[in-house]
Amino acid sequence: MDISRLIRKEILTQKAYAVEELSYSIKLDAMETPYVLPEDMRGFLMEKLRNVELNRYPEAGSPTLRARMAAHLDVPAEQIIVGNGSDELIQMLCTTLSGPSATALVPFPTFVMYRIIALNCGCQVIDVPLDDRFDLDLETMLAVIGKDNPVLTFLSYPNNPTGKCFDAGKVEEIIKASQGVVVIDEAYFPFYGKTFLPMLKKYDNLVILRTLSKLGLAAIRVGFLMGSRTLVGELNKVRLPYNINSLSQMMATFYLDNEQIFKDQSDRVRADRELLFSRLAGMKGIRPMKSDANFLFFCCDFDSYRIYEFLLDQGILIKNLPVLGNLRNCMRVTVGNPEENEEFLRVLQEFIVKQGV
Ligand SMILES: Cc1ncc(COP(=O)(O)O)c(C=O)c1O
Numbered sequence: 001m002d003i004s005r006l007i008r009k010e011i012l013t014q015k016a017y018a019v020e021e022l023s024y025s026i027k028l029d030a031m032e033t034p035y036v037l038p039e040d041m042r043g044f045l046m047e048k049l050r051n052v053e054l055n056r057y058p059e060a061g062s063p064t065l066r067a068r069m070a071a072h073l074d075v076p077a078e079q080i081i082v083g084n085g086s087d088e089l090i091q092m093l094c095t096t097l098s099g100p101s102a103t104a105l106v107p108f109p110t111f112v113m114y115r116i117i118a119l120n121c122g123c124q125v126i127d128v129p130l131d132d133r134f135d136l137d138l139e140t141m142l143a144v145i146g147k148d149n150p151v152l153t154f155l156s157y158p159n160n161p162t163g164k165c166f167d168a169g170k171v172e173e174i175i176k177a178s179q180g181v182v183v184i185d186e187a188y189f190p191f192y193g194k195t196f197l198p199m200l201k202k203y204d205n206l207v208i209l210r211t212l213s214k215l216g217l218a219a220i221r222v223g224f225l226m227g228s229r230t231l232v233g234e235l236n237k238v239r240l241p242y243n244i245n246s247l248s249q250m251m252a253t254f255y256l257d258n259e260q261i262f263k264d265q266s267d268r269v270r271a272d273r274e275l276l277f278s279r280l281a282g283m284k285g286i287r288p289m290k291s292d293a294n295f296l297f298f299c300c301d302f303d304s305y306r307i308y309e310f311l312l313d314q315g316i317l318i319k320n321l322p323v324l325g326n327l328r329n330c331m332r333v334t335v336g337n338p339e340e341n342e343e344f345l346r347v348l349q350e351f352i353v354k355q356g357v
Helices: 039-050 063-073 085-097 112-120 138-148 168-177 197-201 213-220 229-238 246-257 259-281 304-313 338-354
Strands: 080-083 103-108 124-129 152-156 181-185 206-211 223-226 286-288 295-300 319-324 327-334
Touching (some): 039 246, 063 080, 063 246, 080 085, 080 229, 085 112, 085 152, 085 181, 085 206, 085 229, 103 112, 103 138, 138 168, 152 168, 168 181, 213 246, 259 286, 259 338, 304 319, 304 327, 304 338
Parallel strands (some): 103 124, 103 152, 152 181, 181 206
Antiparallel strands (some): 080 223, 286 295, 295 327, 319 327
């Protein structure tokens, strides 16, 4: 039997998101934090984990965690949903808002999951290339909004993979002009600190996403969505009842109790980002961009595949972005700890010297 004839066209034409199994000792590809919790905190956490009732279902809808986050952000709990990472929240948005004739607007390049999830949910995706300063092409985006009336517009702020924040004035223009929902994904908020959250009171069609993944807790898969009461009410209809397991709910509350530890780690990453930037900027044939996030985007005068392989041969994994629209040979490196950054720079320099430039 040909099972594939049963599969929806949008799914058949996609490729599964592949996370390759590679051998490396320094992982700088996925914007994780290089730091683990201090030993005494881990002991304290283990004590808390012991008391989690593993025989019971988790709290449905994470009410305790939501109440804590509501107080933390000064947003009513009814306007917050907790997701299994922001990925799940993006999926809830697309499931709720998409339909056969619905379109989603995404800049290019940006975080790939917006496009993948929107397509999976049956949306048409309209990509608008960023301008040559990696900012939003406002004119084209407003034209698309006027003509195609997208149900969803996704803006990563700061943007992945470029690391830059879009002009805040342009973002607000887009929110104002849209009849659909505009999602401001603040995954990299810990490394930038500016937010559109206060604008929730002003715009009903605004949604803010945050995640614990980039600030040191990628393993627990917890993200937060903040939006209008009405939208959050509808999104809750598509949320699976027990979407956040008890261990993750407990860990996320632990994060809120101990936020300063995580903030200190993000501040270290932020300072090291500047050092890494200036060292990369001093290298022949490497053109890094200033970043507002915990990674740096750079284009090279060399074949980026060769750099990627050279680094991997020496145990260092970064992200290769060989073709990005008109750009060629770009790469993205996550800021690691000082030793990891140093090793990355040493091996990259070795590659450059070998080219004889
Ligand atoms: C802009 C952006 N949003 C969301 C995510 C994923 O977040 P989560 O781990 O919470 O699913 C990423 C991960 O790289 C990202 O770059």
